[in-house]
Structures are given as C-alpha cells and as structure tokens.
Amino acid sequence: MLNTELESYLNKLLSISLFKDYAPNGLQIEGKRNIKTIVTGVTASQALIDEAIQLQADALLVHHGYFWPGESQILTGMKGERVRRLIKHDINLLAYHLPLDAHLSLGNNVQLGKQLGLEGIEPINPEDSQCLVFHGYLPEPMSAADFTSHIELALQRTPLISHHPEQKLRHIAWCTGGAQNYLQEAIEFGVDAYISGEVSEHTIHTARENNVVFYAAGHHATERYGIKVLGEWLQQQFNDLDVHFIDIDNPA
Structure with a gap:
C-alpha cells in the first residue's frame, strides 16, 4: 500500500x-x-x-x-x-x-466502554459528530468501591475515586484522556459516575458537590484501546499489511 x-x-x-x-x-x-x-x-x-x-x-x-x-x-x-x-x-x-x-466503532471512547463491559454505549449527544463524551450502563448496579476494583481489573491501573465508595452506580459517562473538564456535561446529562484519564484539583469538589462519583483512570490507560483496534481493523481490511501494536507503559 x-x-x-x-x-x-x-x-x-x-x-x-x-x-x-x-x-x-x-x-x-x-x-x-x-x-x-x-x-x-x-x-x-x-x-x-x-x-x-x-x-x-x-x-x-x-x-x-x-x-x-x-x-x-x-x-x-x-x-x-x-x-x-x-x-x-x-x-x-x-x-x-x-x-x-470520537469514532463510533473504533474510537477510544467506545472501546473503553467495551473494555469495562458497559451496555448501550453511545455519545451523550448522538447528533453531534464531534461529541467526545459517551455514556452507558452497568449490567447490574454496583457500588462505587466495587466499580473501582472493576476498572482496576479491566485496565490494569488503580483509578483515583472522588468520594462515596458505598454509593450505588448504574449509569456511567466517560471521556478518555485529559477530559476531566467535561465532568459538568456528564452531571447535566444525569449520570451516576464519570470516568476520565486525568484529574484537576477542582474536579473533585465539582463531583462531590453534585453527588456524581468521579474516577481518574489514567490518560494512557484509558487511551490504549482505540489505536490498537484501529490497527487490527487495518490488518483485517488489507491482508498485505503487517500490523503490530506496541504498548509503551506510562503511569500518567
């Protein structure tokens, strides 16, 4: 090619x-x-x-x-x-x-949702082709503490959690990478929890005061999956290509 x-x-x-x-x-x-x-x-x-x-x-x-x-x-x-x-x-x-x-099948956001086993994955505004905040549902309600363990197992990265480990969660929103500032959009959409890669000092206060549990699960850890799946897609579409995913670990 x-x-x-x-x-x-x-x-x-x-x-x-x-x-x-x-x-x-x-x-x-x-x-x-x-x-x-x-x-x-x-x-x-x-x-x-x-x-x-x-x-x-x-x-x-x-x-x-x-x-x-x-x-x-x-x-x-x-x-x-x-x-x-x-x-x-x-x-x-x-x-x-x-x-x-933002891609609806290969993108970082949809792939993170799949990695976490969420259902009904879609952008919070499906009419906006540039929408970066996605949402979905846990198959069954789960405590915030149990969801922390679930994220850790799925991503091999211990997330930061803002508050209320006993709070029950079902409806989750997320945006991979450095997207903590989209928390307000998730709050207005009416979710139980929001996941991003990074966190700012004010993020925790916003989450606590709006009773939405916030998780920072790592910029790199939340964005491994889109590029990997994109490479796999290329391999499937073009048999003459030889594609290798290399994960250079990054704790950020």
Missing part, C-alpha cells in the same frame, strides 16, 4: 474533516512510499520509535503525534531527535487525535 493511499483511507474512515483539533491529523512526517509493516501505539515517543525501527516498520500510527499548539516549532533536543530518527529510517508518522477519540 502507498503511504498516500493509507493516509487517504484513514482520513476518510475517521472523518477528520469534521474536527477542529489541537494538532494536524493524518500524515505528519513522510517516509517511504510503500508500506508493508505498521507499528501502532498511543504516543510517538522515542521508545515507540525505537520499537518501530527494530521491527523495520514502514509507518508508525499513533493517537498522540506532534505539532501541538504552544509547542516550540524548533526541531531541537528531544523533538529533533525523534524526527531525525524517523527520517533516517524512512518511517512515515501518522497521527489521529480527536477523530480517533
């Missing part, structure tokens, strides 16, 4: 034109024209690049790429080394941020 064909396919699949994002979606660094081996992972860190080099990958497909707002445009230091290594080994870098979060 040509790198331009892969980008065009992914851009259409993930509907990137619908999103106003923080960083460019699609091909960020151009490498070799023909692609056979793809490495997928959450973040285009040096460790993931090194794994891609070891596997002689032609492309690196990630959720967190480069060129974020507020970031220096100068390619020196850590960023310069990452880019040099990709260019030296002729590896394409493709990154999909919000479009991967």
Whole structure:
C-alpha cells in the first residue's frame, strides 16, 4: 500500500474533516512510499520509535503525534531527535487525535466502554459528530468501591475515586484522556459516575458537590484501546499489511 493511499483511507474512515483539533491529523512526517509493516501505539515517543525501527516498520500510527499548539516549532533536543530518527529510517508518522477519540466503532471512547463491559454505549449527544463524551450502563448496579476494583481489573491501573465508595452506580459517562473538564456535561446529562484519564484539583469538589462519583483512570490507560483496534481493523481490511501494536507503559 502507498503511504498516500493509507493516509487517504484513514482520513476518510475517521472523518477528520469534521474536527477542529489541537494538532494536524493524518500524515505528519513522510517516509517511504510503500508500506508493508505498521507499528501502532498511543504516543510517538522515542521508545515507540525505537520499537518501530527494530521491527523495520514502514509507518508508525499513533493517537498522540506532534505539532501541538504552544509547542516550540524548533526541531531541537528531544523533538529533533525523534524526527531525525524517523527520517533516517524512512518511517512515515501518522497521527489521529480527536477523530480517533470520537469514532463510533473504533474510537477510544467506545472501546473503553467495551473494555469495562458497559451496555448501550453511545455519545451523550448522538447528533453531534464531534461529541467526545459517551455514556452507558452497568449490567447490574454496583457500588462505587466495587466499580473501582472493576476498572482496576479491566485496565490494569488503580483509578483515583472522588468520594462515596458505598454509593450505588448504574449509569456511567466517560471521556478518555485529559477530559476531566467535561465532568459538568456528564452531571447535566444525569449520570451516576464519570470516568476520565486525568484529574484537576477542582474536579473533585465539582463531583462531590453534585453527588456524581468521579474516577481518574489514567490518560494512557484509558487511551490504549482505540489505536490498537484501529490497527487490527487495518490488518483485517488489507491482508498485505503487517500490523503490530506496541504498548509503551506510562503511569500518567
């Protein structure tokens, strides 16, 4: 497959034109024209690049790429080394941020819901193609403490819980990654609990004062699944591709 064909396919699949994002979606660094081996992972860190080099990958497909707002445009230091290594080994870098979060079958949010065994998974506003907050239901009511253990088992990461471990939960909302500021939307939607990857100091007060249990389950831990499933989808659609998911652990 040509790198331009892969980008065009992914851009259409993930509907990137619908999103106003923080960083460019699609091909960020151009490498070799023909692609056979793809490495997928959450973040285009040096460790993931090194794994891609070891596997002689032609492309690196990630959720967190480069060129974020507020970031220096100068390619020196850590960023310069990452880019040099990709260019030296002729590896394409493709990154999909919000479009991967929001996708209704392959995205981070729907995949987190499936990982947690929730039912009736859908965006809280299905008419908004850019909606990032999803909701669903536990098959049976569960105490907040038991749901903490359930999250830990499912994600292999102990979550922070805001309050009331004895509170009964059934209706859950969530948004993966650094989405603690969507808590108010979840509260207004009328859920029992809200899950995100990260937490801010004010998040806990908001959750407590609105009697909605908040969980911070890790940015990386909540966003492993979309990029993995996207790679598996590519493997299924194109038999000539060889796709490898590499999970570079990150406690954040």
